[in-house]
Amino acid sequence: MNLSAMLSESIQQGQTTRFYPGIRESFTELTGKLWHGRRGSNSNMANMKKIAELAGVSLGTVSHVLNGTARVREPLRKRVLEAVRVTGYQPSQLARGLRRDKTNILAMIIPDILNPFFPGVVRGAEDVAFANGYRLVLCNTDNDHGKEVMHLNALRTYLPSGLIVIPSDFSDLTAQTESYRRAGAAVVCIDRLPRNWNGDSVTINNTDGASNAASYLIGLGHRHLAVITGPLHLTNSQDRLKGFKRALRQADLELAPGYMQEATFDRAGGYAKTKVLLKMVPRPTAILACNDLIALGALMAIREEKLHCPDDISLVGFDGLDLTETTTPQLSSVYQSPYQLGAAAAQLALDRVAHKDAPVKHIVLKTELRIRDSVAAPPADMSASPPIRHRKSRSVAS
Amino acid sequence: MNLSAMLSESIQQGQTTRFYPGIRESFTELTGKLWHGRRGSNSNMANMKKIAELAGVSLGTVSHVLNGTARVREPLRKRVLEAVRVTGYQPSQLARGLRRDKTNILAMIIPDILNPFFPGVVRGAEDVAFANGYRLVLCNTDNDHGKEVMHLNALRTYLPSGLIVIPSDFSDLTAQTESYRRAGAAVVCIDRLPRNWNGDSVTINNTDGASNAASYLIGLGHRHLAVITGPLHLTNSQDRLKGFKRALRQADLELAPGYMQEATFDRAGGYAKTKVLLKMVPRPTAILACNDLIALGALMAIREEKLHCPDDISLVGFDGLDLTETTTPQLSSVYQSPYQLGAAAAQLALDRVAHKDAPVKHIVLKTELRIRDSVAAPPADMSASPPIRHRKSRSVAS
DNA sequence: AACTCAGCTTGAAAGCTTTCACTTTCCACC
DNA sequence: GGTGGAAAGTGAAAGCTTTCAAGCTGAGTT
Numbered sequence: 014m015n016l017s018a019m020l021s022e023s024i025q026q027g028q029t030t031r032f033y034p035g036i037r038e039s040f041t042e043l044t045g046k047l048w049h050g051r052r053g054s055n056s057n058m059a060n061m062k063k064i065a066e067l068a069g070v071s072l073g074t075v076s077h078v079l080n081g082t083a084r085v086r087e088p089l090r091k092r093v094l095e096a097v098r099v100t101g102y103q104p105s106q107l108a109r110g111l112r113r114d115k116t117n118i119l120a121m122i123i124p125d126i127l128n129p130f131f132p133g134v135v136r137g138a139e140d141v142a143f144a145n146g147y148r149l150v151l152c153n154t155d156n157d158h159g160k161e162v163m164h165l166n167a168l169r170t171y172l173p174s175g176l177i178v179i180p181s182d183f184s185d186l187t188a189q190t191e192s193y194r195r196a197g198a199a200v201v202c203i204d205r206l207p208r209n210w211n212g213d214s215v216t217i218n219n220t221d222g223a224s225n226a227a228s229y230l231i232g233l234g235h236r237h238l239a240v241i242t243g244p245l246h247l248t249n250s251q252d253r254l255k256g257f258k259r260a261l262r263q264a265d266l267e268l269a270p271g272y273m274q275e276a277t278f279d280r281a282g283g284y285a286k287t288k289v290l291l292k293m294v295p296r297p298t299a300i301l302a303c304n305d306l307i308a309l310g311a312l313m314a315i316r317e318e319k320l321h322c323p324d325d326i327s328l329v330g331f332d333g334l335d336l337t338e339t340t341t342p343q344l345s346s347v348y349q350s351p352y353q354l355g356a357a358a359a360q361l362a363l364d365r366v367a368h369k370d371a372p373v374k375h376i377v378l379k380t381e382l383r384i385r386d387s388v389a390a391p392p393a394d395m396s397a398s399p400p401i402r403h404r405k406s407r408s409v410a411s
Numbered sequence: 412m413n414l415s416a417m418l419s420e421s422i423q424q425g426q427t428t429r430f431y432p433g434i435r436e437s438f439t440e441l442t443g444k445l446w447h448g449r450r451g452s453n454s455n456m457a458n459m460k461k462i463a464e465l466a467g468v469s470l471g472t473v474s475h476v477l478n479g480t481a482r483v484r485e486p487l488r489k490r491v492l493e494a495v496r497v498t499g500y501q502p503s504q505l506a507r508g509l510r511r512d513k514t515n516i517l518a519m520i521i522p523d524i525l526n527p528f529f530p531g532v533v534r535g536a537e538d539v540a541f542a543n544g545y546r547l548v549l550c551n552t553d554n555d556h557g558k559e560v561m562h563l564n565a566l567r568t569y570l571p572s573g574l575i576v577i578p579s580d581f582s583d584l585t586a587q588t589e590s591y592r593r594a595g596a597a598v599v600c601i602d603r604l605p606r607n608w609n610g611d612s613v614t615i616n617n618t619d620g621a622s623n624a625a626s627y628l629i630g631l632g633h634r635h636l637a638v639i640t641g642p643l644h645l646t647n648s649q650d651r652l653k654g655f656k657r658a659l660r661q662a663d664l665e666l667a668p669g670y671m672q673e674a675t676f677d678r679a680g681g682y683a684k685t686k687v688l689l690k691m692v693p694r695p696t697a698i699l700a701c702n703d704l705i706a707l708g709a710l711m712a713i714r715e716e717k718l719h720c721p722d723d724i725s726l727v728g729f730d731g732l733d734l735t736e737t738t739t740p741q742l743s744s745v746y747q748s749p750y751q752l753g754a755a756a757a758q759l760a761l762d763r764v765a766h767k768d769a770p771v772k773h774i775v776l777k778t779e780l781r782i783r784d785s786v787a788a789p790p791a792d793m794s795a796s797p798p799i800r801h802r803k804s805r806s807v808a809s
Numbered sequence: 810a811a812c813t814c815a816g817c818t819t820g821a822a823a824g825c826t827t828t829c830a831c832t833t834t835c836c837a838c839c
Numbered sequence: 840g841g842t843g844g845a846a847a848g849t850g851a852a853a854g855c856t857t858t859c860a861a862g863c864t865g866a867g868t869t
């Protein structure tokens with residue numbers, strides 16, 4: 014029996030190490046007293062070395078079996094898989110990430126998960142991530158650019174494969190995100206875009222959405238339309254305002270001074286600005302609120318002023334959150350799918366990971382005008398022309 | 412000038428390596444042709460070695476400066492920090508985690524971020540995590556035990572320091588979480604507890620919360636109280652039911668058969684079960700819904716049956732979500748703070764990381780009964796005794 | 810001037826996986 | 840039975856940090 018035959022047999026029995034006793038022992042002697050490792054802790058967790066020993070193969074082979082990076086003959090392959098099964102071994106994502114320069118992590122930076130629009134976005138992204146074996150790390154910025162940069166910098170050292178950002182504001186993120194790209198990570202911006210953004214993105218058609226809503230109101234006979242926008246340093250706010258103005262222009266209407274109010278994207282903002290609008294003369298007969306929380310605040314203000322929606326004033330929100338169904342009256346709103354937004358972003362990020370040099374993609378999702386009970390024709394004395402009759406609960410895709 | 416003096420000076424000049432040209436070069440020669448690394452990619456990112464070279468110190472010293480693990484004399488310390496500043500160096504969390512057997516990650520497993528109760532929990536946990544330099548990895552289980560186990564197994568290989576779980580159901584998680592504990596990770600269960608749970612936990616006082624709500628209704632004169640519970644395999648559902656029953660017992664009232672309905676924790680469940688309740692004879696004059704979504708569904712059903720809340724029937728929800736303020740009528744509810752729940756859980760997890768052997772903690776948060784417009788005394792003919800007058804918007808802590 | 814001791818620094822190993830270059834095995838064919 | 844080439848398998852290095860034991864320095868002591 015020659016050496017290689019012995020080796021071969023020994024491998025079959027999983028005892029390779031026996032054949033270099035001198036080397037092994039002296040190595041052990043050398044390092045035995047230099048042990049600096051941690052005690053206990055993870056030592057009971059299986060690692061690749063243990064699998065290799067159990068299966069009687071080399072480390073490399075185990076890796077190849079696990080990753081399909083090379084052909085491995087069936088018997089060996091089986092022994093490896095069996096060893097994995099028996100030990101319940103799972104590869105260390107840390108070691109793998111360290112070696113591959115990239116982990117199965119998708120980082121996501123959003124303004125605030127407490128804003129009811131964002132959970133859907135997160136869920137969409139998480140589902141796509143999970144389905145592809147990725148995990149989602151979530152960070153909230155509170156729309157604070159400083160916090161955003163902190164997150165951006167800190168997360169990078171985990172070497173995520175991708176990064177999905179809803180920018181806190183119009184600040185230029187090029188410097189930060191560029192370092193991700195250099196490190197080979199995909200970066201996708203969604204919902205709003207920062208200044209100078211030239212990477213992948215997923216947004217909705219804010220302009221058309223707002224335009225459709227305004228057109229619908231105009232179609233009902235409204236001539237005194239007001240708008241409460243979100244913070245105008247956000248691109249989505251800007252676009253919604255643009256759409257609103259476009260609809261007015263197309264109907265040869267003017268945006269009366271003061272009929273445009275800028276608010277924060279929350280109830281308080283909507284409440285305050287609606288109070289202002291309701292004091293105007295003539296009072297607007299319809300309000301487009303640039304998100305549902307603003308609309309909610311508007312509804313409170315309207316109620317508080319002893320006015321009635323939709324008889325005295327029509328109201329349309331934006332986003333189409335669940336809460337629009339539980340208000341009284343139910344809120345009409347420009348619906349967009351946060352889930353789809355998040356899912357598309359995650360998918361785009363993963364695509365980018367797979368094809369680093371594919372052309373940049375800008376996905377623009379559609380909105381859908383959902384008419385519920387908060388809109389009606391204007392009071393008779395306020396309408397310049399007879400209102401056009403519309404079915405209720407009509408949906409208009411933009 | 413002797414060697415040590417030269418070395419000393421050389422260190423001042425950051426040129427240590429120059430002194431072993433032979434060794435260094437032969438080492439390079441030896442390894443130069445065995446290069447298996449990746450090309451480019453991260454090679455431009457600073458690492459500790461670069462910092463050490465720049466500062467003219469050893470790797471160990473850099474580490475000590477960065478971690479405060481040993482005293483380092485001021486001049487060296489300064490040079491290290493300066494090099495860090497100049498390069499913008501940030502330690503690799505992967506390498507650090509690999510070496511320390513633990514990362515700055517907190518894993519969180521929740522049923523579904525789309526359920527409006529959970530974003531607050533997540534936010535609370537994330538804020539505490541972030542404030543302590545940890546990141547949050549989020550996973551949704553959809554109340555699916557299989558998915559939960561998958562997440563649990565997969566996340567472990569990232570070696571998170573802690574794990575916060577809202578169990579999907581009553582399934583025993585001991586096996587899975589035990590392996591986290593063995594790996595040195597802290598595990599905290601919140602909101603509901605799995606079978607045989609003997610680790611740290613944060614819950615709310617569900618029993619008292621439900622009991623207070625029921626007592627309040629009884630105090631208003633109600634004698635026909637119904638309850639719509641959540642899925643009874645969840646401990647929080649069980650406890651709320653227990654509290655409801657306790658209040659009845661204390662008032663010498665009986666829970667009429669059929670007055671207890673079990674529903675899923677959502678609108679549809681509440682709607683369906685309320686329809687059932689409203690058909691009963693006698694019809695209940697008050698309903699305790701064991702979460703706000705159920706209450707929302709109940710409200711829809713009540714409206715659909717042309718009944719009026721609170722005149723015909725009083726309704727109290729549970730959780731005190733924001734949406735309780737925007738319904739008509741505004742919903743009374745047993746408020747609990749999801750943010751506090753999440754924050755406490757994260758804090759508990761971090762405490763556990765710091766003090767592995769501290770005694771197990773069970774934190775139980777208080778609830779607060781928030782009375783709004785959805786409750787009133789029962790219709791005159793349904794009340795056995797004159798109702799007790801209560802102020803509106805009263806808050807009762809439990 | 811030699812010696813001690815404390816305190817600062819250092820160098821190397823270890824943690825776990827992937828990947829490359831190389832060796833060994835296998836199989837077909839002469 | 841031997842040969843050649845393809846396929847399969849191996850072993851070691853590298854990725855970056857932490858941590859230990861040991862080396863060094865310099866002040867204080869005798």
